[in-house]
Amino acid sequence: xxxxxxxxxxxxxxxxxxxxxxxxxxxxxxxxxxxxxxxxxxxxxxxxxxxxxxxxxxxxxxxxxxxxxxxxxxxxxxxxxxxxxxxxxxxxxxxxxxxxxxxxxxxxxxxxxxxxxxxxxxxxxxxxxxxxxxxxxxxxxxxxxxxxxxxxxxxxxxxxxxxxxxxxxxxxxxxxxxx
Numbered sequence: 001x002x003x004x005x006x007x008x009x010x011x012x013x014x015x016x017x018x019x020x021x022x023x024x025x026x027x028x029x030x031x032x033x034x035x036x037x038x039x040x041x042x043x044x045x046x047x048x049x050x051x052x053x054x055x056x057x058x059x060x061x062x063x064x065x066x067x068x069x070x071x072x073x074x075x076x077x078x079x080x081x082x083x084x085x086x087x088x089x090x091x092x093x094x095x096x097x098x099x100x101x102x103x104x105x106x107x108x109x110x111x112x113x114x115x116x117x118x119x120x121x122x123x124x125x126x127x128x129x130x131x132x133x134x135x136x137x138x139x140x141x142x143x144x145x146x147x148x149x150x151x152x153x154x155x156x157x158x159x160x161x162x163x164x165x166x167x168x169x170x171x172x173x174x175x176x177x178x179x
Contacts, residue, residue, distance in 0.1 A: 010125040013047050014039040017129070025055040032063040033070045043126030044081035046093070048101070048112050050135045058135040071097055075138045081127045084110055084120035099138050112136070 014036055017023040026049055030036055039045070055061060062068065074097035082093065087110050092100040101113045110117040115134035122129040 010123060012040045012126050013043070013045060013124045013129055016122060016124045017049060022051045022053075022131075023049055025052050025061060026050060028063060029061055029069050029073060033066050033073055035070065035073055039077075039126075041126060044079075045096075045127035046078040046080060046082045047127065047129045048076045048078075048115065048117075048132045048136060049129050050076070050115070050132055051118075054115075054132065054134050071138055072135070075099060075101075075136050083128060084117065084130065087112075087117075087120075087130070097138055101136065 011019065014027070014030065017027050017030075017039075030039055039047070050058070075095050077096045078093045078101075079096060082090070087093070087103055088105050090103045093103055093112070094100050104111045108116055110120070110130075112130075112132060113136050115132040115136060117130045118133050119131035122131070
């Protein structure tokens, strides 16, 4: 009987990204945002990983802005391990950042928020990586709906300093003339 060859142990998402060599900016951002433990952790995660060339097209990344980096990186990661075949059946996927990414199947392949998945299903010990051709940027939170006028007046009244309040007459819009 021939000995059965053991399959090599899979690397974590972070170890895989480091070993690949095409994710240097992503890895630097993960390290700067202090997320190495997360992406080396148990998971499972689905990571939409922009390459160095995708980051170059995006522009300079401020590795000192930890809050922004964390938000952007969390926008590239979903909880659970979703292979490309599963993604193709989805319309959205919720990220660790809390927002949904739109998933579309086009003639070119699977797109996530418009970014093309150029290499899919890189299986790791704690999930899967899908290489994308662009950096995903979370949208700004939706603007608050306008407050009704009476609520605006109440809100402003709470923040008006007392010395300004004294200069305002009883009737809105009426100001006492200076003495």
